[in-house]
Amino acid sequence: MSLPRLLALAELKPQDMADELQARYEVVREIGLAADVEVVLTAGNVGLSGAQMAQLPGLRLIAVNGVGVDAVDLAEARRRGIAVTTTPDVLSLAVAELALGLALATGRKIAEGDRFVRAGHWAAKGKLALGSSVLARRAGILGYGRIGRKLADLLRGMGMQVLYTARREVPGALDGYRADARALARDCDLLFVTVAGGAETRGLVDADVLAALGPAGILVNVARGPVVDAEALAQALQAGSIAGAGLDVFDDEPQVPQSLMQAPGCVLTPHIGSATTDARRAMAQQVLDNIAAHFAGRPLLTPYEV
Structure with a gap:
């Protein structure tokens, strides 16, 4: 049975959390190879633009590893009914x-x-x-x-x-x-x-x-x-x-x-606000849990109101 595919524009840390993502999903790193994906993993400073969303007709979830969404085109996500999750509280x-x-x-x-x-x-x-x-x-x-x-x-x-x-x-x-x-x-x-x-x-x-x-x-x-x-x-x-x-x-x-x-x-300092092992592990776990909930058809754990 093939693994669900997702596009990862950001990395999860520590390494064992990145390994967990890789074990659960077929991870695509280039948007040009990801036209059929339902999920994009991104970060607050990376985001996802409307132009990028246009390349992903099947997109259903933008999972942000962080709390910042200013780099995500929320208006386009709202128009297309694409859910957005973040990682609040843990950082x-x-x-x-x-x-x-x-x-x-x-x-x-x-x-x-x-x-x-x-x-x-x-x-x-x-x-x-x-x-x-x-x-x-x-x-x-x-x-x-x-x-x-x-x-x-x-x-x-x-x-x-x-x-x-x-x-x-x-x-x-x-x-x-x-x-x-x-x-x-x-x-x-x-x-x-x-x-x-x-x-x-x-x-x-x-x-x-x-x-x-x-x-x-x-x-x-x-x-x-x-x-x-x-x-x-x-x-x-x-x-x-x-x-x-x-x-x-x-x-x-x-x-x-x-x-x-x-x-x-x-x-x-070089944008290290959440850069502790504890915080990053908890953030990564929330990302994994939200993605898992999406593919299982369960309610998202930490949806962002778009």
């Missing part, structure tokens, strides 16, 4: 951890201090310049979804006051609500960006928001690169209009603008 802690780590690395000059020691400057030049406390600050979370709320739990547990912005105020939330990004930035010292990507949030953190954050403020982005105006951010860092930034995501990954590479007080 929230990993991304929240990294957001906190970036804040600490930026405020306390951890990455800069590492470079300072390795370059021999400690012995030659003496002490590194003073950093600033992170946990004594008031935090703002731009995007109060699963990741944002998990981050809020971590921050609150360390005694921080937390504010948030979402499309609407969340009933019963333990944190203070602000109606928009500028008001949130004005009232916090540490601005975490965890909002969903896409056209609605492109450039949401612009020069005005950065100005509201102020010269003592730190920005951390673990959402999507285009949510933050990269040039406005680079200019604010160069001018000292904000104190620093921790960035895990960029507009044109893996390309990073030189203006950010050269900006002072900027800590950069």
